[in-house]
Each structure stands twice: as structure tokens, then as C-alpha cells.
Amino acid sequence: MLEARLEQASILKKVVDAIKDLVQDCNFDCNDSGIALQAMDNSHVALVSMMLKAEGFSPYRCDRNIALGVNLTSLTKVLRAAQGDDILTIKAEDAPDVMNLLFESSGEDRISEYDLKLMDIDQEHLGIPETEYAATITMPSAEFRRICTDLAAMSESVGIEASKDGVKFSCNGDIGNGSVTLRSHTSIEKPENNVDIELTEPVSLTFSLKYLVNFCKAAALSTQVKICLSSEVPLLVEYNLSGSSYLRFYLAPKIGDDE
């Protein structure tokens, strides 16, 4: 039996919106520590890893580990029925055929309830190697989204270069080239605009913009985004949700670019 009550339905809404273009079907793995999701995109280039910790729910109850195999397009349809400030309760049996979603509007005068049919998805879990990244950049998520969309207009891929001077996003397309450089920036009034660069050694890697633009859909979840880089290691883009819950994206770098 799973019962998880989420104060803001919008969190799940935004998570699903952010990943539904990368992943079609996936398992929500529920256990006593929370609800986790891990899935690769079809071409196995990107990986989504989500963790909604039990603390983020009130109450949270999960007696037995269960996997809810969900088609994300279908889940989106159901979640569309929820208002952003609705309270969402997810329920499932121990060997479920359906996942039950209950939306209560905060005024408590409207309750809607949906059952979503589940699928059996044989999904392999990937081991993500623990990495100490050479560069960790924290920046406003909206800024990252802007850079990615701007550069995507010119080119398919972006070079990310982190050095002690700052972080430079550059692209080289048919119509020309462009770059955006950010320096460390601390603002006491608006901490959400901070740019923070932690560096152990300079790195330079190339990534597909198509994927990065896709990741940026998660900007709605958090004002800040963390980008971790190491040479010859997939990029990590992390959005923190409330508490220690997170939504992470991994992306394999492109190799052999003649720059």
C-alpha cells in the first residue's frame, strides 16, 4: 500500500512536464525512502533521475517496494486536471493495476479522483558512477535556459568551457558563431541570481543543445540549477526540489569535435 500526499500538485506536474519529451514510459519506484524514477531517453544519450524524498510528503506511507509503470503522456493528461495549488494524494495497492490520484483544491470544496492504468515495464537500472566533478557551476535556472535556447538557434551543439575566469558557452553554426560568458556573481539582495563556480581544474566539453533545451523545461521547478562537468564524463544538470528531493539529468558529451 502506497499513500503519498503532496501539498502542491504542481511539483509533480512540473517534473512530468520536464521529462515527458525525453522519456515515454517509466517506472516510479516507491519505497519507504520516497519515490524515485530513473530512465534513459530512447537513444541512450541522456538519463533522467528523480528522487522525491518521503520527507517531501505529508503523510508518506509505503509498506512494500512497488514499481508504478506509467506512460508519461497519459499521466500528463491526468495531471492537467489538477490546479497548481491542489493537494495531491497518490495511492496504489501492493500489486497495483492502477495508480490512484486524488486532487483536493485547497478550499477543500472540490475533490477529483483519477485512476491511471499501469504497465509492466522491464526497466534496467543503471549504475551511475560516483564522480568528483572538476567544475560545479550554480546559476539561475532561467539564465541557463536562455543561454541554451539562444545558442540552439544557431547550432546543434554547445561547447561549455569552465576556467578560473568564468564559464563560457559557445557555439559554432552555419550562419555564424556566438558565445555567452558568465562570471561568478554574488548578490545579497537577490541570492537567486547568484552565479557560483567551483573549479578544481579547467574543463571543456561539447554537448547536444537539443537535449539541454529539453532539460531546461525543469527551470520551473527551481530558481537555481547546478551544472557539473568533468572531462570525458557525462554532464550533470541538477534541479533541487523542496528539501533533499531532486531532478537530475545526465548527458553524454559529444566527442571528436574539431574545434
Next chain:
Amino acid sequence: MPATKRSRPPARASSAASKRSSSRSVSRAVKRQDVTPSSSDPDFEAEVEDEVDMEESPPENDAKRRKVAAPALRSVKFDATLSKRLFAQEARQAAKEETCFPPSRRHSVLYHRPLLLDEQVGSQGRKALLSWFDSVSQSRSMPWRKAWVDPKTISDPAELRKTLEKRAYEVWISEIMLQQTRVAVVIDYWSRWMDKWPTIHDLAAAKSEDVLAAWSGLGYYSRATRIHEAAKLAVGDSDMKGLLPSSAKELEAKMPGVGRYTAGAISCIVFGRAEPMVDGNVLRVLSRQLGIHGNIKTGKAVIDSIWAAADAIVKATAEQDGDDGKTSSEPNDRPGRWGQALMELGSTICTPNPNCSQCPITSTCRVYKEGELKANKSKEKSPRVVDIEDLCILCEEFDEADGDSDEDSIQDKKGSNAKKTEAKKSKQPTLAAFAFTRKTVSNTSSPSPSPSSTSSATSKATMDTITSYARRFPVKAIKKAVREEETLVCAIRRADGNYLIHRRPLKGLLAGLWEFPSKLLEPSTKSDKKKRERLAHEYVSDLLNGDKGRGKTKISCEGELGNVPWLFSHIKLTMHVYLFEVGDDAAVEEDEDQPRRWVAEGDVDAENMGTGMKKCWEMVKGAVEEL
């Protein structure tokens, strides 16, 4: 996403407890069903079941079998000297041999001393497996699994004899049925069989027709014939008088259809003797335990050494693992429990796609240890030097690139690509190229991963690596191509509603079963519908009118009713079904070799027919109703 999807069955009967495993096995069954329209055929199921029948061939077939079993790769002999070095007294120090490093797996032949024979880890492992078996032995509720009959507890010799006779009979029947057939199917058949013939004497007195009928649907019908023969022989024999011999050697020598495995099983389970019982499952389990990377289907030396290992281990169990801690040479219940435990492990956990995290005896498993090394990315400090005299002769080369998962090969390819970056265009490798896979690979330039070996609980990633490593043991045998055959099944209906049937030869496929007259097409004839129809017509008119053309019964053909595809383990058979109407005067000649008779429509169902032929009959019945 490497995902196979299917919608969930609306009602899920399977309980939550065993959800994972059960859904997996279901998925396999479902997949098979898609491929074949006739998955209920046990002859076919045999293949699904991955249980190798090593030796239950009739004596006359032995020579042929042996030839097939000859090692194809090299002429390795497994001889007494090697056996002694591996499995005798010295093996008690087996744990001293260091785990070898994949992928080179350089090791001396002494590496294959079973850790299960080791003084410390070995005896712990054996006890662990026995107690694991005791905890699960009833979960699949096999009616033939009963507590061992201790001769000491029954004082009356006549009573004891009767009990043993019954027990031996039960185990024998179950073992023969279980060859090539799934447990779930056998449970039913076994119970019905025991109701019908509760003792070996009842069986010996039975009619062979009835015995075949009771076997109908199980496939490999010669098993039934041989059981019946053996029962008659055992009852008639002045020594045995119905009680099977207790030694494996005698069982194998005296009883038709009882080979090395079945003999071992009866001797162990019923009489408590320490004999090895090695079936396909056990071959797999032990090849992993011993770390033999060999072919367990055709590698003679590999098979021989595993049998020898099984022999040594079961003797150690029988002698040393008693509760009182003393060694004993008396028969006891441990050999039977041990043998069944190995088989149970092989059929539930140490399957081709194993579940190492549930295994009770990883501490004695060479392959598990090698997998751990691989998972922890330990590197061999210096290549191990092995005395050339001692080089392992059992293992086949371990080809790293030859992994069975796709990720593996992608990884290797991409890895090498990364090094020779001469391509002008940038490439987008997958995550798998960056150790982002179930198999965490070494050789990344990333800072060293945090050592997980210190933690007591093995992490999921480590376990996955181990499991996928274990999956590569034993060496996968290349499957033989399935032969394709076509046959014309001619249902001949006389005006009085009777049908002609004949009996198949007593040897070979579907031996002794009845069928509608059938003609196997020459393999060369590329048959089209017209030609088949003509051939069928010729066949029927030959059958009814003889060569001389006397009698001249009128034959009218209703044409081809349809096809019934049928899969045997080695043949893919297509049956083309024809219906012929003949006059009342139709008669057939008697044939010594192939008895024929006319049967009323209502009685056809009761005949001993193969399941495939029954399908044809359904088709014929349908067509007749429409006429």
C-alpha cells in the same frame, strides 16, 4: 529505454509476495506463446525448460550420443590423476587458490578445486545450502518430495521393504517425468499416475495402451514405454521383486531408461547413498561454483569434471555435515537433500539469468568472486604466472568483447572510437560509453570511484555487474538448427462415419501413438497446394485400393482443410490436413508393422493420439459438421 512493455493483465492472480519473479517468468511464457501457436506441446516445452537430458538414452542409442558429445574444440582428457588433484584430500585447502581476474582469467587448473570442499568456507557453504533448501523445499509443493525414509525408524523388515519399494517407485516416476518437462505440468500427471498405479506391481500389470494414455501430453513418449518395461522387469526379477536396487551402478545397469542421473537421484533420495545427481541445472550451478568457463552441453572434459566434483561434494556432505558434527559413513538424508538443493537452486536462483543477490552460497562461488573483482574494478597487480604444466585445460577463452549484452559491445566500440578521434564530425556517444551502465567498466579517466568494497551490503550496481558476469557462465552453446518437415494428414471418413487410424512405429517420434494415416513429404519437394493435394490423393488411393488397383473404392476429397503447425524440440512440423470421403465398402489390408483400424467418430477422442494430431482432429470434426 531498454524496456519491453505489455499491458497488465486485468486481474492479477499472482500474489504480491513473488511479484517480481513471477512476472518475469510469465513474460517469458508470453513471449514464447507469441512465437509458436502450439506452446502447450510438452515436446516443445522441453526446449523452454533448459534442462538437459544428458544420459537417459536407451542403450542402443548410446554410441550415437557419445559421438555427439565428443569435444569439438580440443581433445581434453579429464582423467583420474586430474580428478585426484582437484577433488581429493587437497581440495580441503581450495580457498587458498586466489580468485582470478577477469577478463584474462589466468589460472591454474587447481583453481577449479571446489570451494564447497574447503575445510572452512566449504562446510559453511554446504550447510547454508542445505538449510536454504529446507526452507524452500515445500514452496513449490511437489508431491513427490517427502522426508527421507530412515531404515532405522522402521523395525519390521517387511514394512521397511514395502515403504522403500513405494518410495523408490515414486521418486523414479517423478524423475523420469521431470526430464524435459516443467514441474507444474508434472505435478498433475504424477498425482494421477500414482492414483492409477499406486505401486510398481500395479504398473507392471498395466496394459501398455493405458500407460501410454496416462503419458499422453507429456511428450517424449518412449519414456513411458521404457518405464513400463522397466517396471515389468523389476517386478519379474527374482532379486528385485519390485524393489529397485539401492546402488546407482546397479540401477543404471539393470533398469531401462534409467541413466546416470536418474540412478543417482533414486539412490540419493530414496536410499540415502552419497551419489552425484547432475542434470542441466546442476551443471550450470557447479560450473559457476567451480569457475569453469566451458560448454556444459558438449564439453566432455567439462561434464566429466563437474560430475566428479558433484561426487566429491555429495560425499563430503554425507560424511561430514551431520548435526552431531561427527563423520559418518551410514546412509542418511543429506545426499538426497543436497542433490535436490542443487537442482532447486539451479531452477530458481542460479538460472541462466541468475539472481545472485538471493543465492545462499556466494561465498563458495568462483564466478561470484570474479564478478566482485570486476565490479570493484580491481586490477591484477602483475600478470599471474602459471606453471605451464598447470595451465587450466577446462576453461575456454574468455572474450571480454563477447559479452551477451548490447551495452558491452557498444562500450568497447565507442571506447576505441574515443581514442582514435580522427573523425571530422563530432559524434554523440551514448551514456554507455561513459561507464553509465549496469556494468561499470574500468578505464574511465574520472577520478577514482569511491571504494564500495568496504560496505558490508553489496550495492545494487555491484550486484548487477556480478549478475551479468555470472550470466556468461557456462559458455553458451550454439543451438542446433531445427529441422523443418511437412506431413500430409489424411482423415478418411467412411460413409458409416468411421475413420481410419493407424499406429505409428514403436520407435522414434511419438512412438506407438495412433494417428490418421499420414505421409511425410520428401524434404526436397517444394510443396504447393495442388501438388500436395495430388500426393494426398495418391497416398489414400494406394492405401485403400492397394497397388493392384483392386476394389476401386470411390474416393472423394474435400480438399485441404488447413495447416497445423507443431514444434518439437528438434523438428518444426507442418501438418496439412485433408478429409476424404469413401464408400462403405472401403477396406484396408492388414499390415504387420503398422496396425490399422476403423474407429467410430465418437471414439476418436479416446484414442492415444499426440496433442498435435488431436488438433488436426478438431479441424476435421469442424469440417464434417459443416458438410
